[in-house]
Amino acid sequence: MSKHDLTINPPLMNAAGSLGFSPDSYNSVDWSRLGAFVTNPVSLAPRTPAHGERFIEFPGGFLLHTGYPNPGITQVIRHYARHWSRSPIPVIVHLLAENPDELAKMTHWLEQVQGVSGLEVGVDSDASFDMVTALTQGAYGEYPVIIRLPMERAIELAPAAIKAEAAAISLAPPRGIYPSGDGELVRGRLYGPAILPMALRTVHELIKLCIPTIGAGGVYEQANANVMIAMGALAVQLDSALWRGGEYRFVK
Amino acid sequence: MGYHHSRVVEIRLEAGGQWEALIACPVEAIPHVGQYLLASNMDDPDEVIGVPLFLAEKSRHGFWSAPPIPAAWRPGMKLDLLGPLGHGFRVPREVQRLGLIALGESISRLMPLVDPIGKSHGGVTLFTDLTLPRMPALLEAYPLASLQDALDWPDFLAIDLPLQRYTELRNTFGLSGGNGLICPAQVLVTTPMPCAGLGKCGACAVASRRGWKLACEDGPVFDLHDLIW
Secondary structure, eight states: OOTTOOOOSSSEEEOTTSSOSSOOGGGTBOGGGOSBEEOOOEESSOBOOOSSOOEEEETTEEEEOOOOOBOOHHHHHHHHHHHHHTOSSOEEEEEEOSSHHHHHHHHHHHTTSTTEEEEEEEOOTTOOHHHHHHHHHHHOSSSOEEEEEEGGGHHHHHHHHHHTTOSEEEEEOOEEEEEOTTSOEEEEEEESGGGHHHHHHHHHHHHHTTOOEEEESSOOSHHHHHHHHHHTOSEEEEOTHHHHOGGGOOBO | OEEEEEEEEEEEEOTTSOEEEEEEOOGGGOOOTTOEEEEEOTTOTTOOSOEEEOEEEEETTEEEEOSOOOTTOOTTOEEEEEEEESBOOOOOTTOOEEEEEEOSSOSGGGGGGHHHHHHTTOEEEEEEOSOOSSOOTTOEEEOGGGHHHHTTSOSEEEEEEEGGGGGGHHHHHTOOTTOOOOSOEEEEEEOOOTTTTSSOOSTTEEEETTEEEETTTTOBEEEGGGBOO
């Protein structure tokens, strides 16, 4: 097994942005139910929260517009690296980069940190084929690299990532627009069961292309995750279902 | 943080004409005033995200939860509760003149603060522009416009403030330029908290003098003087 192989057992993970920056025992989450932990998105420089309305519900889901706030990679490593080294499950650090050079810099720093088992790289919704290739190459090093592609363009862009030796593709929440309470149009990421059919189609098409795929999007019940696994997904990422509870209330 | 089973027992109209729900739950599940529980109706396949519940009034077998509550909720419905979560109001014991400022859609989240002051023979005044068909006892109510002239009365202020009205606070107090509020004050910032502290998703971020804070875990009650407003 090479250092770039990816095995997630059990085949469930949290999606980036759903459970914070480390598997914190304070949260009383039963980590044995997840095969890996994905951090919140981390950027080179700190990012502040988005202005304006950040959460809007609609039938079947909600829109989230947060700006992926985080204190920047040096602070994240300073605060969380020791938690990563004590994590009961493998930790995958999710990286946001403006360009491949930023990504290479962050990758290099993380390779000096104990407790990291992999990287997941977020790709912008308007990224080109060449940018996906460059980002994948920028993150390539000691860890397996998962490229998180915009769901709407995953089928188009996945071959670029795999050709550049990504270990797998994961799926970012699709993006949409919805009016806020005062009528302003808000752009953001879409979550909720309404997303599931789109996610299932994307996973299905990626598997047909023999793309190693981590499914995500609208999974609120284990039966939905089982469909993705049966299609051939390596694992399934859970996002807002972890906040709602029920089958995926992993809080002890 | 704990995980509790509960049930909706009754639904009633509160003073402002909105719906409150009586939640039967273990006593350890009852949130302190200003804290919250995350409630999920596991029998509702259409429910996408949990609902934050705040204390409006304690009851024999649980508590009345402040509005808003989902329109689909009915008596008999089972709820899973996570919490209590967050930090609530901490009104010093020596407070004798409590000012309540309700800038949201209901006064209910502030009402549990009234009785302790009444029992110590203090006074409570409510400032709000909400219509109050049923006036709570032990309370005098005034419109927000009178607040500016009354700021020398309270020795503590407790504020219920929707995040989207944050920028109006200075005008509400009639403060200009860099003038600050002398009176100690705490503010319950109400905003969607979809991850309830589990994810640090940033949806509930509030600007403070020590960087961005999250209402879901650093609040939702903050010392007003710690916030940038």
